[in-house]
Amino acid sequence: MTDTIFAPATAPGRAAVAVVRLSGPGTLEAVRSLSGRVPRPRQASLRKLRAGNGEVLDEGLVLWFPAPGSYTGEESAELHLHGGGAVVASVLQALAALGLRLAEPGEFTRRAFENGRLDLAQAEGVADLIDAETEAQRRQALAQLDGALGRARDVWRADLVEALALFEAAVDFPDEDLPDDLARRARPVLDRLVMALSGAVAGVRRAEQIRDGFSIALVGAPNAGKSTLLNALARREAAIVTPTPGTTRDIIEVSVRLAGYKVVLADTAGLREAEDAVEVEGVRRARLRAAEADLRLWVVDGAGGAGAGAAPPDVLRAGDFCLVSKSDLSSGDAVGRALTEAAALGLEPHRLSAHRPGDVSALEAALAGRVVAALGASEPPAATRLRHAALLSEAIERLESARALSDAPELAAEDVRLAARALDRITGRIGPEDVLDRIFSTFCIGK
Ligand SMILES: Nc1nc2c(ncn2[C@@H]2O[C@H](COP(=O)(O)OP(=O)(O)OP(=O)(O)O)[C@@H](O)[C@H]2O)c(=O)[nH]1
Ligand SMILES: [Mg+2]
Incomplete structure (x- = not known):
């Protein structure tokens, strides 16, 4: 008992x-x-x-x-x-x-799950709702708690049952002309399923960005004004600012909220051929973080300081921002030229003085636009975790295998069954005990 x-x-x-x-x-x-x-x-x-x-x-x-x-x-x-x-x-x-x-x-939530009050994905929604700090996180968690993924699974399940019935019928009537036809009819059902599940997997990336934050890295030459900008966006002195190039070594992370989304800003070491071992490591980390980020802000010294005229770092991608900094110190012409060059590189150019609040809020608005374009959609994603993505991918693999085996309906049917089992594990009736332990241990006591 x-x-x-x-x-x-x-x-x-x-x-x-x-x-x-x-x-x-x-x-x-x-x-x-x-x-x-x-x-x-x-x-x-x-x-x-x-x-x-x-x-x-x-x-x-x-x-x-x-x-x-x-x-x-x-x-x-x-x-x-x-x-x-x-x-x-x-x-x-x-x-x-x-x-x-x-x-x-x-x-408490584990007992709710074990007594059938919640499915596993809904229980994860409870945890996310408690952790939600932004509007987007709250909406996503609430959809999850409301059983969005369970409902999606019911729709997929209907297709799985249809495909399974067709393959099983093909097995049951092997001597007639029917089997070929049946297997052929399963094809569009499998195609539809693979497409729907792949869409759900793609949604997991968006869900993670909503939950963990849209990641933005500040990169550029030493002394370009990265840390000054970070502090302006964070509205606190999070990073050390000095006139000495090479001030920042470690990555400094700050979470901010833009348009109801969590955004994680990362200030990084100025990129240069460093000699000092500490700085070399800082530059290595800076490149790594910039490459992983969802968006990079390349800060260029618009006042012609040490790093001015530096070539764009190779981690940049089309659509990244180029911020021409210290525009309060510089002639309009020089800044204008830098902006034109940035646009020619496929970057989105912005003029910036960290000392002019208007510039900082204009940049914030542009960043918010980017985040909304990447993460905003009418519906929050149904699948939200790597655990869901892994099981969805397993189901997709099985379905692709079933598709390839349509002349061996017995094997194809088995694949469809395995796909169904993978999807069932998302909502969790047959999850292994250690998976359950892991999921529920992330909750707080009393939930
Ligand atoms: N006038 C003016 N000075 C700025 C501006 N932005 C930064 N500075 C100054 O430029 C110097 C370098 O700024 P940081 O923010 O430390 O530059 P950084 O890119 O973080 O430099 P590293 O950490 O060395 O890579 C400091 O003296 C800042 O006060 C700006 O918009 N206008
Ligand atoms: Mg710095």
Whole structure:
């Protein structure tokens, strides 16, 4: 039999209210022992909560959620306490004294999953929703929690069943002319499926960028003004700025929010043939990060300083930004020339003085436009994690194999079955235990 668990569901620290959650067969008994009577289902009742020795610990709201209509699907309850550390600690202690156990991270949601209240992809949505800091992350997580991926899987499943039926019929009637025809009819179904699943895999990249942040790297010659720009965009002194070329060595990351999306800006070491071992490593890391980023901002010293006139670094790609910096120090002509050259290289040119707030906000608007163009779409992606992408790819592989085996319908049918099994694992009824452990361990305690 499962045991009864409890945990604070709200973050630790001083607050108006703290919620402690209980779930499992011993819930009712525990509530009765703490608060005297069991309240009516799903109705808040104000009660004094007492320890075993009769001492009043707090006065708060008690809610009882009978099974199976609760979050976990079990008997559960919530205690809404005054949000002080000592109050919460005393109630947790009283629950432990009653023989209840403190929950593991994610254990409430794991129970919800095990009792069929949520599928695995929805449980991942819960974790993402708790972590969501931007509007786009919230929308994506909510779609996931709403079962978007499960619904997509149901649509794919209907096609899988159709393809499977055609192959199985071909196996069952081997002596007639039918088999060829049946296998031929499975083809467009498989084509359609492969296309739909490939679209979902492509969506995972977008989902990751929404969750982990759209990555932008600042690159350029030493002293070009990269760190100054980072600080202006971050609105704090995140990176050291000095007139000495070669100031930045480590990569300095700052998260900002643009148009409701998380964006991770990375300031990097100025690119040059360095001699100092530390700087050499800095330059190596700078190139690596620039190559991995979703967008690069090439900062060029518009005031003709040390790195002016430097050739564009080879990590740049068409569509990257070229920022001609320090335009407050320079003649309009020189800046204009640099902008024209950048445009000729297929880069998007911007004039910039880090000291003019208007320039910085214009750049922010242009960056926001880029992020929205890359990540904005009417629908959030259905598949959102590498785990989903791996299983989708496995299904695609099986379906491609089935397509190639259409003259051996028995083998093709087996491939279609394996594809279906891979898709089932996304929503998780048949996930191996260690996968479940990994997923739920990323949750916080009390969820
Ligand atoms: N007037 C003016 N000075 C700037 C501007 N941007 C940067 N500077 C100055 O240029 C110098 C170098 O700036 P940094 O931001 O440290 O340059 P960096 O590209 O990070 O340099 P490294 O870290 O060495 O690669 C500093 O003295 C800044 O104050 C600007 O827009 N206008
Ligand atoms: Mg710097």
